[in-house]
Amino acid sequence: xxxxxxxxxxxxxxxxxxxxxxxxxxxxxxxxxxxxxxxxxxxxxxxxxxxxxxxxxxxxxxxxxxxxxxxxxxxxxxxxxxxxxxxxxxxxxxxxxxxxxxxxxxxxxxxxxxxxxxxxxxxxxxxxxxxxxxxxxxxxxxxxxxxxxxxxxxxx
Numbered sequence: 001x002x003x004x005x006x007x008x009x010x011x012x013x014x015x016x017x018x019x020x021x022x023x024x025x026x027x028x029x030x031x032x033x034x035x036x037x038x039x040x041x042x043x044x045x046x047x048x049x050x051x052x053x054x055x056x057x058x059x060x061x062x063x064x065x066x067x068x069x070x071x072x073x074x075x076x077x078x079x080x081x082x083x084x085x086x087x088x089x090x091x092x093x094x095x096x097x098x099x100x101x102x103x104x105x106x107x108x109x110x111x112x113x114x115x116x117x118x119x120x121x122x123x124x125x126x127x128x129x130x131x132x133x134x135x136x137x138x139x140x141x142x143x144x145x146x147x148x149x150x151x152x153x154x155x156x
């Protein structure tokens with residue numbers, strides 16, 4: 001399995017409702033998501049499923065990516081953020097063997113912690129920035145064998 005862990009694109013500081021979950025993407029965040037979608041569409045390992053947090057900034061990022069690669073998009077509360085990595089880990093395990101290339105779109109610190117837990121000995125990923133995707137190979141469906149393939153991010 002190939003796994004993409006993607007942090008939502010750059011978001012506005014506040015939302016009109018005042019609720020953090022309603023924060024929308026800035027233009028830069030839209031550009032990051034569109035660029036990442038284009039990169040993944042041209043890849044030999046384009047996602048066959050994108051699963052996203054229901055929060056607006058992550059969902060918008062995921063929609064732009066899923067549209068670019070023409071694949072299904074699912075929403076899962078397990079990607080809503082916080083420090084719990086059990087939910088996202090369970091999502092990965094659920095798709096091992098049935099989804100060849102999976103993309104998870106969500107928030108820090110959750111996704112950063114998930115990345116670190118999968119890539120314990122890899123110091124190349126010291127943080128997960130907005131609009132960044134970490135490409136991870138999970139050979140034989142064994143999470144303990146996960147290895148970093150590449151980092152993807154639109155840089156100016």
